[in-house]
Each structure stands twice: as C-alpha cells, then as structure tokens.
Amino acid sequence: MGAHQGVRIFVSGAGRGIGAALARRFAAEGARVAVNDLDSDAAKSVADETGGVALPGDAAGEDGVAGLIAQAEAALGGGIDIYCANAGVPTGGGPDAPEADWALAWDVNVMAHVRAARVLLPGWLERGEGRFVATVSAAGLLTMVGAAPYSVTKHGALAFAEWLSLTYRHRGIHVHAVCPQGVRTDMLAGTGETGQLVLAPTAIEPEQVADAVLDGIADERFLILPHAEVAAYYGARAADPDRWLDGMNKLQRKLEGR
Numbered sequence: 253m254g255a256h257q258g259v260r261i262f263v264s265g266a267g268r269g270i271g272a273a274l275a276r277r278f279a280a281e282g283a284r285v286a287v288n289d290l291d292s293d294a295a296k297s298v299a300d301e302t303g304g305v306a307l308p309g310d311a312a313g314e315d316g317v318a319g320l321i322a323q324a325e326a327a328l329g330g331g332i333d334i335y336c337a338n339a340g341v342p343t344g345g346g347p348d349a350p351e352a353d354w355a356l357a358w359d360v361n362v363m364a365h366v367r368a369a370r371v372l373l374p375g376w377l378e379r380g381e382g383r384f385v386a387t388v389s390a391a392g393l394l395t396m397v398g399a400a401p402y403s404v405t406k407h408g409a410l411a412f413a414e415w416l417s418l419t420y421r422h423r424g425i426h427v428h429a430v431c432p433q434g435v436r437t438d439m440l441a442g443t444g445e446t447g448q449l450v451l452a453p454t455a456i457e458p459e460q461v462a463d464a465v466l467d468g469i470a471d472e473r474f475l476i477l478p479h480a481e482v483a484a485y486y487g488a489r490a491a492d493p494d495r496w497l498d499g500m501n502k503l504q505r506k507l508e509g510r
C-alpha cells in the first residue's frame with residue numbers, strides 16, 4: 253500500500269513538466285489522479301500512463317476551475333483530497349510587457365489558486381480536512397531577473413498560500429508552497445539566455461521536485477524547497493534587502509553585458 257492509497261488528487265498543468273512528475277509520483281503511491289492540462293493530448297497521455305483521469309481544459313478561469321473540479325469529483329468518486337495548483341506561465345518583461353501578458357500571468361499564477369480554493373474550501377471545512385499544494389517558485393520568495401510579471405505574480409501566489417495556511421490550519425486545511433529554482437522542463441527551455449545563465453546551472457529534474465513535495469507533505473512543511481540553498485538566499489534578502497538588491501543588480505548588469 254502506498255502512502256496515498258485511494259487518495260483523490262487533482263493536478264493542474266499535469267500534461268508535462270513538474271505537474272506530470274507529480275501525477276506519476278502520486279499514482280505510484282496509490283492515488284487516483286485527475287490529470288488536467290490545456291493540452292488535451294498531453295493530459296490524456298499522462299492519464300493513460302498513470303491510470304488516472306484526463307481532464308483537459310483551462311484551470312485558471314472562474315468557470316473553468318469550477319467545472320474541472322466538479323468533473324474530477326464525479327470521475328474520482330468523491331471530493332478531492334489534494335489539489336495541486338501547478339499550472340503556471342513564465343511571463344517575462346517589465347512594465348512594458350503588454351497588458352494581456354500581465355493579465356494572463358495574474359490569472360494563471362494567482363487567481364487560479366484563489367478560484368480553486370473558493371470552490372474547495374466549503375467542502376473541506378465541512379469535512380475538517382483538505383490539502384492545497386501550490387507550485388509557486390523561488391521567484392515568489394526572491395525574484396526572477398528579466399521577468400517582472402512572473403516575479404510579481406509568484407509573490408502573489410506565495411502570499412495567498414500563506415494566508416490560506418494561517419487562516420485555516422486549525423480547521424484541518426494543510427497548505428504547501430513549492431518553491432524550486434530551475435527545473436528541467438519545457439518552461440525552463442523557453443526562458444532563453446536569462447534562464448540558461450541564471451537557472452540552468454543548478455537545475456534539477458521534475459521528479460526531484462515531486463520527491464520534495466511528497467517529503468514536504470509527510471513532514472507537514474508549508475515551505476517546500478527542492479533547492480535547499482534557497483532558504484539561505486531568502487534569509488539574506490530579509491536580513492539586508494539593499495545588499496541582496498545590489499547582488500541581483502550585479503546579475504542584471506552581467507546579463508546586459510552579454
């Protein structure tokens with residue numbers, strides 16, 4: 253019997269990358285997984301492989317989220333036990349990024365989590381149990397050079413996860429914020445030179461993120477750091493913000509010089 257035998261789990265953005273690794277790892281532990289992705293072929297392929305249920309669709313918009321959760325509950329035969337808000341978009345640029353890019357980042361990286369929690373909380377509070385796993389990013393604790401929409405919205409996702417945890421932890425709601433640095437997925441491959449310089453050297457495999465998530469759940473840890481060194485960076489940023497900003501600016505100038 254696996255540690256998640258019979259547990260009903262929803263993973264958004266699970267057609268590839270970190271979400272697919274989470275779906276595979278949970279399924280290997282006996283869970284019944286609803287595999288969501290905008291890419292229906294990818295969702296179907298991971299669902300077939302894991303014995304799960306494919307739920308293609310947009311896990312960010314208000315109607316989409318509610319509909320997907322209802323479909324998952326029907327297909328899995330009951331309320332969702334663990335919701336993994338994993339889908340994300342790596343929007344780059346600064347204030348000059350188009351309004352539509354900022355809006356998409358806000359929708360997928362933050363509001364998708366808010367909307368899922370809105371649907372799930374009433375049932376979870378009634379049962380006195382529920383688990384919300386937010387794939388945030390180290391960019392939510394620190395920043396990502398060259399990507400203001402991504403950094404800002406990942407900070408938002410972390411703030412929302414913290415708020416959920418502190419508000420409901422005495423009522424059986426468990427919340428985790430997963431904050432990796434680089435992970436070898438299509439997303440990282442698409443971040444170009446900045447990603448190659450900043451993230452690729454210490455990048456890990458999606459399976460290592462999934463292992464860290466399972467460990468974090470077993471230990472009931474809010475903050476899950478697949479790259480352990482991020483804890484020290486987070487501490488240094490809090491202790492001396494100007495020193496940290498000088499260091500990040502050095503990185504920015506290095507990128508500009510290339």
Ligand SMILES: NC(=O)c1ccc[n+]([C@@H]2O[C@H](COP(=O)([O-])OP(=O)(O)OC[C@H]3O[C@@H](n4cnc5c(N)ncnc54)[C@H](O)[C@@H]3O)[C@@H](O)[C@H]2O)c1
Pocket residue numbers: 264265266267268269270271288289290291294309310311312313338339340341342360387388389390431432433434435436437438439440451
């Ligand atoms: N790869 C990294 O280096 C890295 C580092 C830190 C955090 N993250 C975060 O991990 C999460 C997963 O990223 P990944 O690297 O596996 O990316 P990925 O691009 O490999 O996979 C993301 C999947 O999400 C799907 N998706 C996007 N928007 C969706 C939506 N609205 N509804 C349903 N599915 C949607 C995509 O179709 C894609 O299959 C993201 O939240 C990302 O920000 C990634």
